[in-house]
Amino acid sequence: MSLTTLPRDTRDTLFLLAVIAWVVMMQIGHIPWWCTALAFGILGWRTVLSWRGAALPGWFPRLVLLALTLGATWMTHRTILGRDAGVTLIVVLLALKTLEMRARRDAFVVFFLAFFTLLTHFFYSQSLLTAGGFLLALRGLLTALVKAHMPVGGPPLRRVAGIATGMAALGLPVMLVLFLLFPRMAPLWGVPGSETLGRSGLSEEMRVGEIAELVLNEDIAFRVKFDGEVPPQGAMYFRGPVLGDFDGVRWRPQRSAFPPAMALPVDLRLEGEPVRYEVTLEPQRRPWLFVLEATAQAPDLPGLQPTMTRDLQWKTTRPIFEMVRYRAESHPRFSHGPRESMLGLQDYLELPPGFNPRTLALAQELRRQTGAGPDAAPAALAAGIERLRTGGYAYTLEPGVFGQHAADEFWFDRREGFCEHIASSFVILMRAMDIPARVVTGYQGGEINAIDGYWVVRQRDAHAWAEIWLSGQGWVRVDPTAAVAQWRIGSLDRLRPAPGALAGLVGTLDPTLLAQMRAVWDAVNNRWNQWVLNYTQGQQLDLLRRLGLSSPQWTDLLYALLAVLVLASLTGAAWQLWERQQHDPWLRLLDKARRELARQGLQDNAQLPPRALAEKVLRHFGDTPFARDVKQWLLRLERWRYGKERESSLATLREDFRRLPWRAKDPR
Template identity: 55%
Template sequence: MHLPRDTRDTLFLLAVVGWVVMPQVRSLPLWCSLLTAGVLLWRGWIALKARPLPSRWWLLAFLLATLAATYGSHRTLLGREAGVTLIVVLLALKTLELRARRDALVIFFLGFFTMLTNFFQSQSLLTAGAMLVALLGLLTALINAHRPVGQPSLRESALLAGKMALLGAPVMLVLFLLFPRFAPLWGLPSDALTGRSGLSGTMKIGAIAELVLDDRVAMRVRFENAQPPPQRTLYFRGPVLSRFDGSEWTATERAFRPSRAANPPDLEVSGSPIRYETTLEPSSRSWLLTLDATPEAPKLPSSQRARLTTDLQWLASSPVTNLLRYRAESYPEFRYGLTAADGRARHDQGEYLRLPPGFNPRTVQLAEELRGRIPDGEPGGIVAAALERLRTGGYQYTLDPGVTGRDSADEFWFDTKAGFCEHIASAFVILMRAAGVPSRIVTGFQGGEMNSVDGYWTVRNADAHAWAEVWMADRGWVRVDPTASVAPGRIGQFQRLRAPDGVMAGAIGALSPTLLAQLRANWEALNNSWNQWVLNYTQDRQLDLLKNLGFEEPSWEDLGKVLAGLIVLAALGGAAWAQWERGQHDPWQRLLAQVRQRLTQSRIEVPPNAPPRELARLANGSNSLPAPIKAALTELLLAMERMRYAPDVTGQSAQVAKLQSQFKRIVWPKPTAIRTY
């Protein structure tokens, strides 16, 4: 309150600039963040101490140095990352030549642009909230810059900025809902939200265990049925891995080969389907996670197409780099793999029996023993024997099984007897192949948890899972989850291995075990609403909105017509508002202007600022008005003078109405034409 006006406004603007830049610190080069912080602090010190600004030569030197540093960091001065770095640097350096309102306006517009670049890194609800605060701050500073007289309070300017934002909100809402979204021209760069799911197309021992430390959401599912399916049945199918080199499982080319038919002929489904809607987080991968088994293509937005591989995995036509919502219909009861595409029985399963030579000799020996104990080496018996060993052999489900060596399956079956889901699934499939049972690994997600606030089923990266599929001549491919034998709670009771909570979460959990879960559920429900209604508002949803408005087969032309109609209505509303506002102006002044106009039409020269008494004098001294009009006009003007300069504070509206009625009763002579010679 005791600072000079210029100092106060400068410090406020610097604080707003710092707030705008702060969310990008993690993505900016370290030198850029340090330089920006140093420049803002230096400029604040200059404002507080009333020191002179640096010369233009210093600014030029800073600019050249930052250009060189930007090129050194990004190897280019073009592109998104380099462009954001430069715009942040220019915004900071511009504060060092903040001398006049013109410089402030440049900073404002650079600030607005920098604010938008934050959405290149994240479009989350937190980012949107932070940028809303930044918007109000920039508007407040902009209003201050246009109020040069006196020392208006920041609170007053902030209230005016909030009012401006609220007045613009309806326009923003209409444009958001109806402005055509022509992908990919409309929206952010496709990599703005990539890399969240973490599920890979290959599997090394320990890779999925690392995902358990990532508690972010991978997808959200809403089931149409009132009662969702049991958690133990929720297997969301991802990449199918059948090639093993001794340390890593990968998918074969066949796994990504599209099926010759939309519905594979060797897929038989039965029972009631599960209908659900999935909102998939960006992953930079093409796969669509669906429950087993999904015979019909998921319903995707018009910009995407789905194709089914021969391994029952659905793939999108392009990588998922933005939130993707799709509907699917799955059948938990199915049989698959009994016959080939041409109807012949499947006899050649060699690719699902291959093992690298020289690896895991003890596991191979164990497989021979199991095969010898089972009559005729029946696959079902071998599978049952292996699962029984897992249940009764003292095996443990853990995130930290120790360092895995060359023979990972041997170490699991005989040494450590501990592992995470990919350790267990890999060792199980290796054992099955060694015993002559065709098998493979399927990765994806299993389970999830219901959010009691919004009813969505939340599946996290921590729910990433690996299980096995074995092939039997009479049943085809059958899912076998060996982890369920080691840790049944992992599959059916949501007993997940989790990373330890942070300090704050641990403190809240210690005070109230349910409070942390409730806060988390509410926050995730709020985030889900943001994702569903804002980030996932696509072209198709725009057309769905038109359907709700009564259009049978909406098109972009209909969208344009609706938008144009709203613009016309807004223009008419603005005209009506202007007309109404015009009627709210000072009625006394409007009546005086009407008298002045009448006198001018009667060829009486009237000064533009003449008061009522002067107008009465001019009317009485004129020969162009009859005596009765002069008397009525004099009475009217003197009454107006008394009302204005000796007012009765009560009943002023009635007095004005009475004077207006008195003016209308005056019968004015028709104005005479002015001849020109």
């Protein structure tokens, strides 16, 4: 049996199942494997039943599948509530609902359940690709919905798809008005996530030696648009969490044992001209704002109230679950922290006992060579950098798993690691030489997109470096990775991921062409981010300011939206009235008859329908041939509009109207 010979209802069902399969397929990356298998298994079963014209299963098999779904959801998520568990359930319930789709009412339930499932995609991604897949699924669902309202023998699928597309196009103005004016509020709920070990990026702590292989993460962390001159790439350090507490394995933010009154002062000292720029930060589920070192003034981000910690990290009042855009001003030349020794610096000399004995011995040896005391600290620092530069150390993304004494293994055994190993081992060495030191994490460098001029900083650009305290200077940035692999810091040839499964398919393409294609795609995505995803309440208020409001509030957005809706309704009503009067040939012919009767002396008939007007003609002119002819013509005009059958065409009525004796001065 071919598809064209199947009954109309069967073909409609198969089309709807195909659309639902596309909706489910978009969720594959966000639902458990068993959910994907179960959903497609149910859809396949329903497809076979439709093709064969077999009966649908009864309530017992559906109940068993529902019980299995609830149990598997609980085993996977340990709950049946929340975002992930809810999406898992809604996907399977959508597939299960197709097994009881017997009447049109059931089909409509499936339609609207599919629309709801489609919306859940935006819980996980609002990218341009997701929007494209969403629009394709939306067009398919609208086509299936329109087709369900068509009678048997309706138009072909292509024409129905055109009708659905036209319906969607008619809704575009409403969508645009709501997009521009509906008040943008903060997220109603957070979207928690989990960290992935072995994947480049930032976290709240740094674990040294537990990752055997680092997988480069190509996800974009943020984009930067500089206003004027761009600083050298080697100077692009975007500051993140500062880690000073070390337990032998993990670095965490410093928790000082000293009272707050003895805390180290910020004492930020800026030099030179500032660098001004705009950052578009991707959702990160943390309250961190990344700015170039160092930024004294709060980034311009209304609603989140950025504050700076004592170690120069900028944070917001809540985690960032949506894309945000902010402006900042930084001074690449700066110094900070106390210039004279303070008791609070002791926190940055602490080392856990029982770890890295060979590193401690190395520190004592270097100390004997360079001398002791604060004045010898620069020489000790230089000795540590020189050892990294000349000791045969290497940068690698496959360092292997380190043991308990990770710094010892780095300095004496493996002599290789990535930035976390190098920075951690260097800070431990400095502390062992009685030099206050800490680890700073963030992002370094990035790559420029020649299409739109934005610097793109990816998760693979996550970096760790050291800050050393020197007497008379304060905290000084020292990047030990630069002594091992200068290309990692100052070169445009950044870290690249290993070739994947598609490498064989694209290996024959020109690398320059591939780079240009990627740049174009990044630029298009950036425009989508800037003008759609990052259209915030601040930009809405800026729109009202451009329209003339001096100090708009979010309530003004509601008033503006209401005004637009009222204006659109009045305009639509006026247009409909004008259209009926100007473009309805029946109304034009009736209006022509009213004007002619008014010329004959019959006034005040503008609102009368044809039948009432005919009775008025008979009363006004009496039972004359003229009055009877006009009455009969008006009744025929009424039957043409409202009767079950039309006894004559509108052209005939128009011709008969011209034959009436309208020119007679006195029809009597």
